[in-house]
Amino acid sequence: MLKxxxxxxxxxxxxxxxxxxxxxxxxxxxxxxxxxGKYLLEYVCQQLNLIEYDxxxxxxxxxxxxxxxxxxGKSIFKQVKDLDPVLFSFxxxxxxxxxxxxxxxxxxxxxxxxxxxxxxxxRLYCVPNEAAMLAAFILQSELGDYDPEIHLGNYxxxxxxxxxxxxxIEDKAMDIHQKQLKGQTQSQVENAFLKLACQLDTYGVDxxxxxxxxxxxxxxxxxxxxxxxxxxxxxxxxxxxxxIQKINYEGKMFIVHLNYNDKKHTVGFKCPTGAACRHVWRCxxxxxxxxxxxxxxxxxTVTGGGFFSWGTKFKYTGRTEKEILEDSGSPNKDDxxxxxxxxxxxxxxxxxxxxxxxxxxxxxxxxxSEDQEGMGMAKLxxxxxxxxxxxxxxxxxxxxxxxxxxxxxxxxxxxxxxxEATNPSHRSSRSQTPLSHSQVDGRICLSNVASANxxxxxxxxxxxxxxxxxxxxxxxxxxxxxxxxxSTIVLLETDSEFFTxxxxxxxxxxxRYQVYEPLKQYxxxxxxxxxx
Numbered sequence: 001m002l003k004x005x006x007x008x009x010x011x012x013x014x015x016x017x018x019x020x021x022x023x024x025x026x027x028x029x030x031x032x033x034x035x036x037g038k039y040l041l042e043y044v045c046q047q048l049n050l051i052e053y054d055x056x057x058x059x060x061x062x063x064x065x066x067x068x069x070x071x072x073g074k075s076i077f078k079q080v081k082d083l084d085p086v087l088f089s090f091x092x093x094x095x096x097x098x099x100x101x102x103x104x105x106x107x108x109x110x111x112x113x114x115x116x117x118x119x120x121x122x123r124l125y126c127v128p129n130e131a132a133m134l135a136a137f138i139l140q141s142e143l144g145d146y147d148p149e150i151h152l153g154n155y156x157x158x159x160x161x162x163x164x165x166x167x168x169i170e171d172k173a174m175d176i177h178q179k180q181l182k183g184q185t186q187s188q189v190e191n192a193f194l195k196l197a198c199q200l201d202t203y204g205v206d207x208x209x210x211x212x213x214x215x216x217x218x219x220x221x222x223x224x225x226x227x228x229x230x231x232x233x234x235x236x237x238x239x240x241x242x243x244i245q246k247i248n249y250e251g252k253m254f255i256v257h258l259n260y261n262d263k264k265h266t267v268g269f270k271c272p273t274g275a276a277c278r279h280v281w282r283c284x285x286x287x288x289x290x291x292x293x294x295x296x297x298x299x300x301t302v303t304g305g306g307f308f309s310w311g312t313k314f315k316y317t318g319r320t321e322k323e324i325l326e327d328s329g330s331p332n333k334d335d336x337x338x339x340x341x342x343x344x345x346x347x348x349x350x351x352x353x354x355x356x357x358x359x360x361x362x363x364x365x366x367x368x369s370e371d372q373e374g375m376g377m378a379k380l381x382x383x384x385x386x387x388x389x390x391x392x393x394x395x396x397x398x399x400x401x402x403x404x405x406x407x408x409x410x411x412x413x414x415x416x417x418x419x420e421a422t423n424p425s426h427r428s429s430r431s432q433t434p435l436s437h438s439q440v441d442g443r444i445c446l447s448n449v450a451s452a453n454x455x456x457x458x459x460x461x462x463x464x465x466x467x468x469x470x471x472x473x474x475x476x477x478x479x480x481x482x483x484x485x486x487s488t489i490v491l492l493e494t495d496s497e498f499f500t501x502x503x504x505x506x507x508x509x510x511x512r513y514q515v516y517e518p519l520k521q522y523x524x525x526x527x528x529x530x531x532x
Contacts, residue, residue: 011032013030014086015086016030016031017085017087018088018089019090020048021090021091021117033075036075038072038317040088041053041072048106048110050107052103052104055094055110056091056110060079063082066273069282069286091114094204094290094321095204096111098198100195111194115194123202125202132169133173134161136174136181137189137196140177140181141186145183156174202230205222206222209276210254212269217231218230222284224321239267241292243260245257247285248304248507249278250507251274251515252274253271253510254277255267255510256269257506266506285316289302289320290318290321294320295322295323296319299315301314302315491508492516
């Protein structure tokens with residue numbers, strides 16, 4: 001087996017930044033080229049004393065503003081090799097159907113933090129009365145019992161809890177906080193928050209912007225129960241995992257094969273880009289396998305993409321929900337509560353100071369929301385993000401998670417640049433640039449890294465001949481392209497019954513009406529203009 005690179009490359013150390021669910025909390029982490037995604041996730045969860053870490057994940061955004069979950073079974077370096085600095089967001093990936101079945105109190109607290117973010121970003125939709133109740137729970141959790149000498153005026157306005165926080169909702173939340181929640185502890189109100197939130201239709205839904213067959217804008221949500229479609233302020237369809245026979249994609253088309261009462265149906269949704277479609281497909285596959293398989297050993301290697309698109313293979317890594325719940329090694333509730341006392345909340349003072357942590361007032365920095373961070377990132381990359389792309393959800397907006405997703409995993413890079421200018425030594429700690437062992441701050445124990453293994457530029461070997469990609473692949477590519485073109489014309493233009501089964505496939509129909517027919521009409525117009 002050929003292996004490119006030297007043995008010394010395995011001792012190179014890279015650094016990345018992980019932003020936790022509290023915006024003021026980050027971790028500086030290290031990894032080597034051979035480390036897989038599971039290594040980094042386990043390290044972050046160890047720092048937070050999390051045991052049931054399978055519900056969580058690390059998300060990042062590529063150079064095209066497309067979100068990705070860090071694959072636990074693949075090399076970290078290969079997944080983020082084009083990013084500099086390397087930034088991850090620690091988020092809940094699999095929302096449990098019943099958070100109270102979790103044995104780890106700290107994991108349940110992370111879900112509480114995630115739901116607070118979802119409520120703020122408009123992903124957790126609720127009617128005004130429910131919004132006021134959830135806001136009241138947050139006030140009780142942050143402030144404790146109401147004190148008229150301390151909590152003066154409209155004190156609820158000091159907290160940004162809802163995407164559209166109106167005065168009537170704030171008044172209702174304060175009224176509930178003052179009259180109904182007195183004496184309740186922080187743990188009690190957080191549990192009450194979870195109990196109400198997990199009953200909402202959009203609980204655990206990370207919306208993906210898609211269009212249906214009528215080109216109507218809607219949102220696709222994927223959670224423990226299946227695939228939901230949401231249009232305007234209503235849940236229009238709910239495809240349960242038990243009714244879904246197959247999930248596939250073709251180009252930008254996300255295709256769901258259903259089986260209702262022994263009758264097969266096919267539903268397609270058009271995504272903004274091919275990369276977004278692959279992301280939706282992968283999210284759906286992971287959610288389905290996590291919540292439906294009895295064991296991870298039963299997980300097959302799933303292949304997505306049709307014949308005329310780049311295929312994608314995916315192998316699920318990690319435990320399933322059933323394995324987690326049946327794991328006898330997990331601590332009981334009393335043990336979790338004991339651990340929770342000192343570790344359930346990590347304050348900003350315990351985290352290394354960085355541009356996103358407001359611990360250095362002389363820098364003039366402040367905590368920013370994800371929307372503000374996205375605007376800073378847009379200016380840095382000269383990428384236009386649509387800030388006004390929202391659909392009305394009664395008194396709230398259901399935020400298009402796709403269009404503002406780049407802010408999900410980005411720190412305030414404008415502030416970071418100014419900080420980097422005054423602290424030139426800090427950049428290497430956040431960069432994909434390899435570090436020698438002497439540069440490592442010791443946060444992660446990485447043994448056997450010799451100082452002689454510092455990455456040095458390699459001199460080219462004069463005996464090595466450059467591999468000519470053009471000469472090797474272009475002729476083969478041309479032959480395959482001509483063959484596929486002829487095969488497509490024969491398949492779509494002939495009426496032979498031999499090809500009937502193939503022509504009725506959803507992927508072939510998608511190819512015909514989205515690519516072949518428009519192209520044929522275009523060429524016909526050109527030829528008619530030339531010979532007319």
